[in-house]
Amino acid sequence: MKTSNYTLKLISPEESYKVRHPVLRPGRPFETCIFDGDTLESTFHFGVFLNNELLGICSFFKNNHKNLDYNTQYQLRGMAILNYQQGKGLGKLVLNFAENHIKSLGIKIVWCNAREVATKFYVKNDYSIFGEPFNIEGIGTHYAMFKVLN
Ligand SMILES: CC(C)(COP(=O)(O)OP(=O)(O)OC[C@H]1O[C@@H](n2cnc3c(N)ncnc32)[C@H](O)[C@@H]1OP(=O)(O)O)[C@@H](O)C(=O)NCCC(=O)NCCS
16 A cells, blocks of 8 residues: 555565564564564564665554453554654554554454553554553563554
């Protein structure tokens, strides 16, 4: 799909690592950006491109949260935009594209473990916090957030 000059599409796990590693695991071993389930058929990776350059990514994993009472849910992970491209609406663009794809599969509920600094971004994209904040070793405070795909 083309939105103005940006192209949005499904990408491979390997492509997503090109943004995941520098943005989400900077200075850490490359393997730390590989997530369990990345290569499952039920997992989807999405990218936003400008002139064939990948600028931002997100991934959705089929995974139910223990505190959410819905049949099939997807978990958003690896939401990242290259540092110099942040704050220009690209996060919203790739996230909306990904959510529409997940919704087209008949999925109604998506959730994520959001870094504290990113909660405002998710609230702006209609996610709500549930439960108590918690710590992820080496990364910091996180909030569980969910969204009903209408
Ligand atoms: C969080 C992130 C994915 C948002 O993507 P983005 O393209 O920068 O965001 P958008 O331009 O679509 O939306 C901007 C809003 O996001 C929020 N935001 C959160 N972190 C931000 C950041 N580092 N830079 C800019 N905006 C950020 C702000 O509320 C901003 O709205 P405002 O300008 O009115 O304050 C991106 O900034 C990023 O990759 N950050 C570093 C990695 C990260 O924290 N990922 C989330 C892990 S849970």
